[in-house]
Amino acid sequence: xxxxxLACAVLFVASPAGAAEQRMLFWNLTTDTITNLxxxxxxxxxxxPNQCANDRDGSxxxxxxxxxxxxxxxxxxxxxxxKHGRVCTIPGVEVRAEGRVAxxxxxxxxxxxx
Numbered sequence: 001x002x003x004x005x006l007a008c009a010v011l012f013v014a015s016p017a018g019a020a021e022q023r024m025l026f027w028n029l030t031t032d033t034i035t036n037l038x039x040x041x042x043x044x045x046x047x048x049p050n051q052c053a054n055d056r057d058g059s060x061x062x063x064x065x066x067x068x069x070x071x072x073x074x075x076x077x078x079x080x081x082x083k084h085g086r087v088c089t090i091p092g093v094e095v096r097a098e099g100r101v102a103x104x105x106x107x108x109x110x111x112x113x114x
Contacts (some may be wrong), residue, residue, distance in 0.1 A: 024068040026051065026060070027104035034060040036081035039071060042092050043050060047079060059083070065101065070098040078105070087112035 028034055037060065038047040051068055052058050060066045078090045088110040095102045 001015060017076075022096075023100070023102070025070055025101045026066045026068055027101040028060040028064050028112065029104050029106040030067070030082070031062055031107055033062065033083040034080050035083055036079075038067070038079050039076040039093075039095075040079075042075040042077050045077075047077075048097070068095075068102055071102070073094060073102070078103075080105070086110075086113050 026082065033053060037051045038049070039051065040047040048070060051066060051071075052060060054067045054069055055064075059071070073095055076091050077096050078093045079087065080090075081087050089112045090105060090109055091112075093103050093105075
């Protein structure tokens with residue numbers, strides 16, 4: 001039974017689904033630290049938990065990558081809060097499972113901010 005369980009675990013980790021989960025990363029290319037990052041399937045307004053909670057210090061610095069959890073590939077509305085309180089919403093962001101990062105955001109992406 002132990003060998004069977006070990007074999008199943010190895011198959012899961014080696015499977016594309018397991019690999020995709022590990023690759024789901026957000027890359028902060030903005031010039032500010034992000035302290036809150038929530039995502040909703042595009043157009044739903046159903047924002048999920050703060051993804052910054054996945055980071056040890058609870059924030060994502062410039063040029064830092066953040067592991068995303070509970071997210072599948074697709075289109076999302078992303079709402080973020082920067083360190084100095086600026087809140088921005090970016091609609092229809094494509095989140096991918098392929099490549100090094102699922103998505104990234106830079107200063108030029110931040111147009112709807114308060």
